Amino acid sequence: MKRRSITSYDVARAAGVSQSAVSRAFSPGASIADATRKKVLRAAQELGYQPNAIARSMSTARKDDHQKSGMVGVIVTRLEDPFFAHTIAHFSRNLQAQGWHMLLFTVDSQAQVDDALNALMQYQIDGVIILSALLSNHMTKVCRSKGIPVMLYNRSAAESGVSSVVIDNREGGRLAADLLREAGHDRIAFVGADTEDETSRERRAGFEERLRADGLSPVQVETGDYTFVSGREAGLRLFARSERPDAVFCASDVMALGVLHAVRFELGLRVPQDLSLIGFDDIPSAAWPGHLLTTIRQPIRRMIREAVDMLVERMENSEAEAKITRFPGSLILRDTVRRIDTGQTKNET
Amino acid sequence: MKRRSITSYDVARAAGVSQSAVSRAFSPGASIADATRKKVLRAAQELGYQPNAIARSMSTARKDDHQKSGMVGVIVTRLEDPFFAHTIAHFSRNLQAQGWHMLLFTVDSQAQVDDALNALMQYQIDGVIILSALLSNHMTKVCRSKGIPVMLYNRSAAESGVSSVVIDNREGGRLAADLLREAGHDRIAFVGADTEDETSRERRAGFEERLRADGLSPVQVETGDYTFVSGREAGLRLFARSERPDAVFCASDVMALGVLHAVRFELGLRVPQDLSLIGFDDIPSAAWPGHLLTTIRQPIRRMIREAVDMLVERMENSEAEAKITRFPGSLILRDTVRRIDTGQTKNET
DNA sequence: TTCTGCGATGAATGCGCATTCAATATCATG
DNA sequence: CATGATATTGAATGCGCATTCATCGCAGAA
Numbered sequence: 001m002k003r004r005s006i007t008s009y010d011v012a013r014a015a016g017v018s019q020s021a022v023s024r025a026f027s028p029g030a031s032i033a034d035a036t037r038k039k040v041l042r043a044a045q046e047l048g049y050q051p052n053a054i055a056r057s058m059s060t061a062r063k064d065d066h067q068k069s070g071m072v073g074v075i076v077t078r079l080e081d082p083f084f085a086h087t088i089a090h091f092s093r094n095l096q097a098q099g100w101h102m103l104l105f106t107v108d109s110q111a112q113v114d115d116a117l118n119a120l121m122q123y124q125i126d127g128v129i130i131l132s133a134l135l136s137n138h139m140t141k142v143c144r145s146k147g148i149p150v151m152l153y154n155r156s157a158a159e160s161g162v163s164s165v166v167i168d169n170r171e172g173g174r175l176a177a178d179l180l181r182e183a184g185h186d187r188i189a190f191v192g193a194d195t196e197d198e199t200s201r202e203r204r205a206g207f208e209e210r211l212r213a214d215g216l217s218p219v220q221v222e223t224g225d226y227t228f229v230s231g232r233e234a235g236l237r238l239f240a241r242s243e244r245p246d247a248v249f250c251a252s253d254v255m256a257l258g259v260l261h262a263v264r265f266e267l268g269l270r271v272p273q274d275l276s277l278i279g280f281d282d283i284p285s286a287a288w289p290g291h292l293l294t295t296i297r298q299p300i301r302r303m304i305r306e307a308v309d310m311l312v313e314r315m316e317n318s319e320a321e322a323k324i325t326r327f328p329g330s331l332i333l334r335d336t337v338r339r340i341d342t343g344q345t346k347n348e349t
Numbered sequence: 350m351k352r353r354s355i356t357s358y359d360v361a362r363a364a365g366v367s368q369s370a371v372s373r374a375f376s377p378g379a380s381i382a383d384a385t386r387k388k389v390l391r392a393a394q395e396l397g398y399q400p401n402a403i404a405r406s407m408s409t410a411r412k413d414d415h416q417k418s419g420m421v422g423v424i425v426t427r428l429e430d431p432f433f434a435h436t437i438a439h440f441s442r443n444l445q446a447q448g449w450h451m452l453l454f455t456v457d458s459q460a461q462v463d464d465a466l467n468a469l470m471q472y473q474i475d476g477v478i479i480l481s482a483l484l485s486n487h488m489t490k491v492c493r494s495k496g497i498p499v500m501l502y503n504r505s506a507a508e509s510g511v512s513s514v515v516i517d518n519r520e521g522g523r524l525a526a527d528l529l530r531e532a533g534h535d536r537i538a539f540v541g542a543d544t545e546d547e548t549s550r551e552r553r554a555g556f557e558e559r560l561r562a563d564g565l566s567p568v569q570v571e572t573g574d575y576t577f578v579s580g581r582e583a584g585l586r587l588f589a590r591s592e593r594p595d596a597v598f599c600a601s602d603v604m605a606l607g608v609l610h611a612v613r614f615e616l617g618l619r620v621p622q623d624l625s626l627i628g629f630d631d632i633p634s635a636a637w638p639g640h641l642l643t644t645i646r647q648p649i650r651r652m653i654r655e656a657v658d659m660l661v662e663r664m665e666n667s668e669a670e671a672k673i674t675r676f677p678g679s680l681i682l683r684d685t686v687r688r689i690d691t692g693q694t695k696n697e698t
Numbered sequence: 699t700t701c702t703g704c705g706a707t708g709a710a711t712g713c714g715c716a717t718t719c720a721a722t723a724t725c726a727t728g
Numbered sequence: 729c730a731t732g733a734t735a736t737t738g739a740a741t742g743c744g745c746a747t748t749c750a751t752c753g754c755a756g757a758a
Contacts, residue, residue: 005495007714018738023716030716033736048491053471054418055714058407058743069403071452071472079441085434092428092455101472103420104453106441122402123420123450142397146354228637257637265638288577288606289614290639356744367708372746379746382706404744407713 006049015043026051057124071101072311073120073128075113079106081226081254083283084131087153087300091129094308100126100315107133110196114139121148127315129153129307132199135162149314149322153307155198156324163314163322165307169199172296172329173206173249176278179294179331180247181214183276183338189220189245191234191255200251203280207249219245224255231258232266239267246275247337253279253286253295260291260336276337280329292335303327355398364392375400406473420450421660422469422477424462428455430575430603432632433480436502436649440478443657449475449664456482459545463488470497476664478502478656481548484511498663498671502656504547505673512663512671514656518548521645521678522555522598525627528643528680529596530563532625532687538569538594540583540604549600552629556598568594573604580607581615588616595624596686602628602635602644609640609685625686629678641684652676 008022015022017040024030025040043049057069072095078084088104095102103123105116113133120128125148132154135143143150144161152164180188190207192200204221211217220238224230231250235258238245250256256279263269263277271277279286282297306325314320357371364371366385373379374389392398406418421444427433437453444451452472454465462482469477474497481503484492492499493510501513529537539556541549553570560566569587573579580599584607587594599605605628612618612626620626628635631646655674663669 005714009714019715020717020738020740021736023714024737027716031736036736048494050467050471052473052714054403054406054473055743056716057403058713058745059715059717060743079438080435082431082434085431085437086429088434088437089428089455092453096455101468102453104441104451106438106445118399119450122399124401124403145397228633232638261638261640284577285634289581289610354744358744368745369708369710369747370706372744373707376746380706385706401744404713405746407715407743408745408747409713 005052006047008049008051011040011044011047011049014047015040068126068315069124070099071103071123071125072315073103073105073117073123073125074131075105075107075116075120075128075133076131077107077109077133078226082285083252083254083281086283087131087304090301090304091153091308094304098308098312100312110134117143121146127151127311129311130155134198135159147318149311149320151307151311153304156326158324161322163307163310164324165303165310166324166326167298167303167329168326169202169329170206170209172280173203173208174210175206175296175329175331176203176249176280177207177210179278179333179337180249180276181210183247183340185247185276185338186214186216187219187243187246188216189222189238189248190218190251191222191224191231191238191248191259192251193225194223203251219243224258226252226254228254228258228261231255232262233258235259235262236266239263239269244275248275248277250277250279253281253283253293255279256293256295256336257285257291260293271336272338278337282332286332287334294334294337295332296329297332298329299327354401355396357398357400360389360393360396360398363396364389417475417664418473419448420452420472420474421664422452422454422466422472422474423480424454424456424465424469424477424482425480426456426458426482427575431634432601432603432630435632436480436653439650439653440502440657443653447657447661449661459483466492470495476500476660478660479504483547484508496667498660498669500656500660502652505675507673510671512656512659513673514652514659515673515675516647516652516678517675518551518678519555519558521629522552522557523559524555524645524678524680525552525598525629526556526559528627528682528686529598529625530559532596532689534596534625534687535563535565536568536592536594537565537596537598538571538587539567539598539600540571540573540580540587540608541600542574543572552600568592573607575601575603577603577607577610580604581611582607584608584611585615588612588618593624597624597626599626599628602630602632602642604628605642605644605685606634606640609642620685621687627686631681635681636683643683643686644681645678646681647678648676 008019011022012019021036022040024032025037060068092102107113107116110133114136117139127149129151134155140159150162156164156166190204192204222234222237224234248259260277264271279293279295282295286293286295357368360371361368370385371389373381374386409417441451456462456465459482463485466488476498478500483504489508499511505513505515539553541553571583573583597608605626609626613620628642628644631644635642635644
């Protein structure tokens with residue numbers, strides 16, 4: 001099948017102008033007479049011509065330091081997680097709104113991030129967003145040397161050339177502990193992830209910090225992997241042991257829901273009467289009538305808008321500085337944490 | 350900053366060979382001596398050279414009908430929906446496994462699909478996957494004329510050049526009706542989507558067909574938009590009217606969970622004692638201990654593998670035919686549909 | 699030894715476009 | 729009407745690579 005695609009030359013011929021004119025007709029701000037542009041656009045319309053973005057990025061290659069492909073690489077782990085799906089959805093819309101395209105790569109582990117980035121770089125991406133993962137020192141250098149701005153979302157990095165947008169995990173942990181302490185709990189458990197995981201580590205750190213202020217420490221610590229299933233199992237383990245907690249703080253809503261379903265529907269415990277439960281993220285299902293999970297909300301819309309804006313700024317202006325932006329989380333009071341009767345409060349500890 | 354990137358010429362110079370040799374070193378199957386290839390690869394390694402995929406696709410432009418960019422465009426609506434998130438995650442992994450890259454585009458409505466596809470086509474994608482949306486006749490033609498294979502997932506289309514992978518929605522609806530009838534229900538409601546929506550229409554069609562066989566029809570029909578919130582509201586409306594159903598079939602699990610939470614936690618009804626409920630999809634949260642939603646499962650892993658394989662086949666071999674593949678759904682019995690005591694069954698109606 | 703054939707190699711070319719540079723057209727001003 | 733200034737235009741060029749074409753060299757055949 002001979003189906004050579006329509007090029008600017010075809011349009012030029014049809015419109016009776018030069019190829020340059022066609023190119024200019026499609027370049028905002030180019031020096032071209034209105035009449036000519038119209039003529040070209042009409043011809044293009046008729047032929048069904050669309051500029052070839054690939055060729056376009058080839059020819060702009062010389063422009064400055066590196067070519068602009070108009071594509072942003074996004075590397076994500078655990079896309080199946082509702083929290084990430086939401087995040088990606090927002091990233092996608094925000095990038096699109098500014099005319100950028102998203103080249104998506106899914107990885108299973110931190111170890112694959114470098115490979116993914118390598119693959120993406122072959123496509124001359126103009127920037128990269130990495131969700132909940134870090135970049136090796138080596139790749140950080142490579143990106144810097146190629147002038148590719150990196151945006152870490154949900155992870156902080158102090159390296160130069162690497163921006164990040166994160167929630168204040170430590171403060172979030174503190175808020176959670178605060179609430180549980182106010183409600184009078186003193187046998188509090190924590191369900192987090194692997195100690196490798198920065199997010200969980202920080203949330204736990206803030207949490208324990210606050211407990212320590214009252215001379216306490218978690219009565220139990222369980223480890224999950226941010227999935228519902230792991231949360232459920234953690235919940236089951238928590239209450240299989242003798243030292244049962246009277247409150248549980250989970251490093252994510254998904255895990256908190258796992259705990260909630262386990263204790264309420266499998267163990268028959270009452271929440272919040274038998275135990276209080278607090279999560280982190282405020283995913284949509286936390287607000288479902290049967291859950292009403294008390295949690296720490298991440299302002300993800302704002303966070304993502306900020307992340308995209310920062311990245312775009314750096315892609316468009318290579319002088320722009322990389323920086324870390326930390327957002328505060330906020331406590332969302334729902335029904336899984338025991339309420340203290342006002343009046344005779346504040347005399348717990 | 351002068352940071353011209355490393356090109357094949359740089360590597361050629363370093364390795365003491367011609368640029369052609371470098372190109373060949375990176376092209377599997379090219380005619381090149383082993384020693385030369387090794388020499389080139391070593392030099393490339395040292396310089397940190399990676400072939401430029403963009404330039405690569407430029408130069409292969411002449412090869413046959415159109416250039417191979419190695420990218421597949423994916424257009425998705427409602428990425429925030431857990432069902433879609435899962436789907437995208439699988440697509441991403443499957444495509445990657447075969448060496449393809451995913452250029453993701455999120456749209457809000459059917460109307461934006463054409464624009465999205467146009468944008469994607471500028472990137473010379475080799476194929477396109479459209480989730481839960483259709484393609485206009487115009488764009489169908491455009492894709493055919495450019496030789497871009499189209500894969501519709503979750504929508505069927507008979508157009509030539511357009512493949513699709515779908516679940517057998519009609520049969521699924523029938524299965525659901527079957528089960529509810531066997532359980533002795535006769536005041537059955539349906540919660541679906543807009544009549545524009547093929548999926549919901551088909552599920553409903555199969556469902557009603559089965560009811561008609563028993564001389565019945567839905568006592569109520571509610572419309573949602575596949576979100577939890579819309580399901581919840583539909584549930585509330587269903588039971589606000591006098592003709593209360595004794596069973597509800599929802600066109601999706603997410604909506605079914607909306608109904609479940611509404612009736613169980615807001616209206617205080619018992620499921621399945623006061624009403625039976627059945628969903629469609631079998632999303633992970635349908636299996637949570639507090640839900641145990643009876644549903645029709647879609648074999649999404651298999652479906653997606655098939656979709657990717659079919660598309661890849663068509664991208665690699667332009668002779669390959671487009672076709673529609675329909676997968677059967679299967680009934681997953683959990684706890685939201687009343688069980689019939691065996692023995693004195695079958696005498697319901 | 700000479701000839702044939704094939705694997706390996708490099709020079710040259712073009713993919714489709716944006717951009718530079720030089721040439722021309724148009725305009726306002728004196 | 730002349731003149732410089734400005735707005736348009738087209739020809740030519742190169743982005744980085746794969747591929748074609750013409751050589752070259754070498755191994756095995758005669």
